[in-house]
Amino acid sequence: MTRHAELLWALVAKEFKVRYKNTALGFLWSVANPVAFALVFYFVFVHVLRNPTPNYLVFLLAGLFPWHCTASALSGAPTVYLGNAGLVKKVYFPRILLPMAALGNNVVHFLLVIVVAVPVLLVAGQPPSLAWLWAVPALLVVQCAVTLGLALILSSLNVYFRDLAELTAIFVQLLFFMTPVLYSETALPEKVRAILQFNPMYWIIPPWRELVLSGRMSGAGLGVGAAVGAAVLLLGYGVHRRMEGGLAEQL
């Protein structure tokens, strides 16, 4: 078990080192992407559409950074096994370590973003509350469960049905607009809201935003999120388990 933990760590470290190798700005690109989107949306919604939400830029960033972590993991998931075909076909090790390492890489980047965000929030007069100490790890675990569950399905099924890679791109786009990132879930009509609650990310992004904006996190919301996360992870694990035996011969 510890041997596999060490291998997982080695794989995450590799992904991390390779990701921005030979780029001048390196890790800053992980920050640049959500910031660029935030600025575009800020311009459109505040200056064009006259959205009156107070503090809208912080509102956007608080949702876009965690969203970027999950979206980037999901977008990369279909190619996890295809990109490591040589490894999967030639050496045996628990296959699940590859999608886990890909997620781990995104989570490490997200953690670095949080480290960068704290001083920015202090300067912006929106200092992190004490609740962050328990809420950030707890919410991160729930987010990892949801993301890993979905990534396991995408990575293993795509080996059999390569169309999934194309579908994933569309799926992530749709999921973005079905998740309260640009808007607050409280602004939704009751019926729409009831439907969107089936989106696992509904239980991830609003709590992040609430934590940043008000310094609080509702235990009940987190509880639902944890249950949803466990369900998605279990489903993903089940699909992956059925598929992993044939990976080497399908690649």
Place this chain on the structure above:
Amino acid sequence: MPSSSDGCAVAFRDVVKAYRRLSTTGLKHALLHLPSFVREWRAPTIRALDGVSFEVRRGEAFGIVGRNGSGKSTALALMAGVLGPSSGEVRVSGRLAPLLELGAGFHPELSGRENVGLNAAILGLRRREIRARFDAIVDFAGVRDFIDEPLRTYSSGMQMRLGFAVAVHTDPEVLLIDEVLAVGDVEFQRKCLDKMAEFRKAGVTIVLVTHDFSTVLSMCDRAILLERGRVAAAGAPAEVAPEYQRAMA
């Protein structure tokens, strides 16, 4: 892996490995040809191995020969645990070093040092084991001066030596070799052969897959000849040789 007491390092019992004819499937194909797709999915029809049985005794050097497509590489992949058998039983006991590919997981942008760590972890070494053997690996590969340079600056020969060096420093009990000796310059090949001889003396089980019969004659205690997924001949290399000549003719 549990070590068995019956003196067998590798045992195949009536092993069948069937592949699906629909190798890389698209959704469109699956939906348009649903009945045949389901049939093929449930009962794959290409048999790479068709009822193969053999045993490799502990400490033995064992050769597997045959034409391209006779099932050699499939047998090796089953031993490595990369594939699972469709039916029958594959048993391997002892720490495995699969030399199916040298430098598994090597990344061109990472340094030689980083790649050694990664490759060794993939082959199952613990971090402290890697630390303890690092110098021996680098010296064996002869790349000490370049160890902190990115791997893409290495010649292909240097990359191979580094991959081989890591693989042979994993304390293998069972070594699986898939014609990797066929590549590299003369000096490297000699180094490989020397290392093999050293392993044999140390009692390491060696399974060698090749279509170069002279290697089998010089290195192996026993061999089998595979033909269309079946064992066509088995025994001492000298006994298998005539069958091999016939099969290749």
